[in-house]
Amino acid sequence: MGIANVRATMMKSAYFQNPRGYRIQKTLKRAICFEGKGLHCGKPARLTLQPAGPNHGILFERTDLEGCPRIFASSKAFIATDMATTLGYGGNNQIRVATVEHLLSALFAMGITNVAVSIEGEEVPILDGSAGPYVESILEAGIQPQPFSHPVLRVLKPIRVHQDGAVCELLPRNRLRLTTSIDFRHPSIGVQTFALDVTPQSFAQQIGKARTFGFVQDVEKLRSKNLAQGASLDNVLGFSENAVLNPEGMRFTDECVRHKLLDALGDLALCGCWIEGELVSFRGGHSIHLTLLQTLQHMRSHWELVPSEPLRSISVADTYQAAALEM
Numbered sequence: 001m002g003i004a005n006v007r008a009t010m011m012k013s014a015y016f017q018n019p020r021g022y023r024i025q026k027t028l029k030r031a032i033c034f035e036g037k038g039l040h041c042g043k044p045a046r047l048t049l050q051p052a053g054p055n056h057g058i059l060f061e062r063t064d065l066e067g068c069p070r071i072f073a074s075s076k077a078f079i080a081t082d083m084a085t086t087l088g089y090g091g092n093n094q095i096r097v098a099t100v101e102h103l104l105s106a107l108f109a110m111g112i113t114n115v116a117v118s119i120e121g122e123e124v125p126i127l128d129g130s131a132g133p134y135v136e137s138i139l140e141a142g143i144q145p146q147p148f149s150h151p152v153l154r155v156l157k158p159i160r161v162h163q164d165g166a167v168c169e170l171l172p173r174n175r176l177r178l179t180t181s182i183d184f185r186h187p188s189i190g191v192q193t194f195a196l197d198v199t200p201q202s203f204a205q206q207i208g209k210a211r212t213f214g215f216v217q218d219v220e221k222l223r224s225k226n227l228a229q230g231a232s233l234d235n236v237l238g239f240s241e242n243a244v245l246n247p248e249g250m251r252f253t254d255e256c257v258r259h260k261l262l263d264a265l266g267d268l269a270l271c272g273c274w275i276e277g278e279l280v281s282f283r284g285g286h287s288i289h290l291t292l293l294q295t296l297q298h299m300r301s302h303w304e305l306v307p308s309e310p311l312r313s314i315s316v317a318d319t320y321q322a323a324a325l326e327m
């Protein structure tokens with residue numbers, strides 16, 4: 001190998017391993033389908049994830065509504081509720097898709113940036129309450145790198161928000177890391193903290209299978225608000241006043257905090273970029289995540305986009321090299 005080639009190779013690998021290196025857009029190799037019912041509406045829904053071209057983004061299409069309206073997965077369409085993340089627009093947000101966070105969390109962690117999501121129904125099916133079925137199906141279908149860069153939002157200065165006793169902070173880091181803490185007065189939960197450097201592997205092994213959880217004493221109140229209509233021990237880790245209700249028990253001893261991290265990642269995904277920074281949250285939830293993303297938009301000097309030009313195409317060889325480094 002000549003000197004010029006050696007230098008070119010070194011520069012290339014340094015380029016992609018450098019925190020300033022580009023990330024790569026990715027889609028699925030084939031379509032995948034899911035069927036189930038919504039956790040909150042209790043109604044059946046069918047979801048299809050289809051491969052999409054570069055710069056498409058994650059776009060939902062409500063195929064059960066007239067004209068098949070589309071909803072872009074972005075912080076602009078983010079409607080946080082106490083219990084779930086809903087995307088919507090229009091008067092009264094009548095064009096909406098509910099409980100998107102587990103799907104978005106899995107897509108984001110797996111690095112999938114372009115997917116056409118058809119949904120027949122108003123709410124993403126809850127499946128087993130975790131992101132595990134999405135992760136398994138995505139890995140089975142295969143991930144297709146695309147020869148375009150995906151922007152990275154690099155946090156330069158801390159951004160902190162407070163809300164009703166909850167705190168969320170984004171800190172500078174050379175990778176994406178989440179540190180989540182919860183505090184529930186329950187003998188099976190209490191104070192728990194979990195930290196994760198997000199990669200497809202770490203998410204699949206440590207976070208993806210953690211289920212939504214809930215307390216039996218809240219069920220009546222939720223159902224009176226038309227929530228949790230589809231909840232059962234098949235899709236929720238349920239707690240009585242002092243015990244776990246599911247006969248199979250917990251999947252992790254700290255399953256609750258792992259699930260909170262899963263939810264937080266799904267909400268962060270709505271910023272539309274990969275992130276180089278650490279989210280530190282205490283008692284976080286969808287509402288404070290929305291506030292954080294809105295604050296981020298206004299604090300422009302606290303972050304930069306890399307690369308700053310969004311539509312850069314790159315060679316196929318570099319695409320595969322960069323994609324391999326991201327895995």
Ligand SMILES: [Zn+2]
Nearest residue numbers: 101102212263
């Ligand atoms: Zn959740």
